[in-house]
Amino acid sequence: MNFQVCNDLWRGFHKPMYYFNTFSVLLTSFLGLCHTVSGEIQHQEALFENFKKSMDGVRFTGFFTMDGTDTPPSQETYEVQNVQKFGDGDLWIFTARIKYGKKDITLPMPLPVKWLGDIPVISMKNLSIPGLGSFSAHVLIDGNKYAGTWAHGKVSGHLYGNIAKITR
Numbered sequence: 001m002n003f004q005v006c007n008d009l010w011r012g013f014h015k016p017m018y019y020f021n022t023f024s025v026l027l028t029s030f031l032g033l034c035h036t037v038s039g040e041i042q043h044q045e046a047l048f049e050n051f052k053k054s055m056d057g058v059r060f061t062g063f064f065t066m067d068g069t070d071t072p073p074s075q076e077t078y079e080v081q082n083v084q085k086f087g088d089g090d091l092w093i094f095t096a097r098i099k100y101g102k103k104d105i106t107l108p109m110p111l112p113v114k115w116l117g118d119i120p121v122i123s124m125k126n127l128s129i130p131g132l133g134s135f136s137a138h139v140l141i142d143g144n145k146y147a148g149t150w151a152h153g154k155v156s157g158h159l160y161g162n163i164a165k166i167t168r
Contacts, residue, residue, distance in 0.1 A: 047115065047118060048085055051083070051092075051113070051120055052083055052084070052085070054141075054163075055080050055082075055083040055094070056080070056081075056082045056083060057080070057081065057082070057165055057166050058079075058163050058164060058165055058166060059077060059078070059080075059163070059164055059165075059166050060076075060077065060078040060079075060080070060146055060161055060162075060163050061075075061076075061077050061161050061162055061163075062075075062076055062159060062160050062161015062162060063075055063076060063159065063160060063161060064076050064100070064150065064157055064158065064159040065157040065158045065159075066156075066157045067155075067156050067157050067158075074100070074101070076099070076159065076161070077097075077098075077099040077100070078096055078097070078098055078099070079096060079097040079106075079166060080094055080095070080096045081096065081097070081106075082094075082095050083095075086110060089112075090114060091110050091111070091112055091113075092110070092111055092112075092113050093108050093110055093111075094108070094111050095107070095108045095109075096109065098129075098132065103131075103132060105131050105132065107129070107130060107131070109127075109129060111124055111127070112124055116140075119140060119141070119142060120140075120141045121138060121139065121140050121141070121148075122137065122138070122139040122141070122148075123137075123138045123139075124136060124137050124138075133152060133153070134153070135150065135152050136150065136151040136152075137149065137150040137151070143163075144162055144163045144164065145160075145161070145162055145163065146159070146160065146161055146162075146163055147159070147160040147161075148160075
């Protein structure tokens, strides 16, 4: 008889405990997911803020090469006045002065920035830049250095250099 009483109690107690345990597991999983998503959003916001601070008022000074020629690397300079995130996608507006060869122009440019972990990569494909033409480039920014590839029509090559705050 004592066994029957225990069995009846267990049956009555078992279902609510099953639902409670199931609910606890689901709630814990959901809260963990929310924390992960929240942490990723905070990390992304910090990346974006650090990127903006690091790109405002800087000068890229370096060189570019041209594939298939014996021409030595040529000097290039880009002065970024500021950058601003544009929308929810990968676009950033770079207001920059571009100097290479006989070209010297300042304009805002919408440039896609991708991320390799914490490393920003400016990645554009056949982007038309007024006054300069159409360009493709993939430029990795690593602290105060940059390096990448570029193409303009049938001409392409590499680029590399240093990034420093502009002092006036």
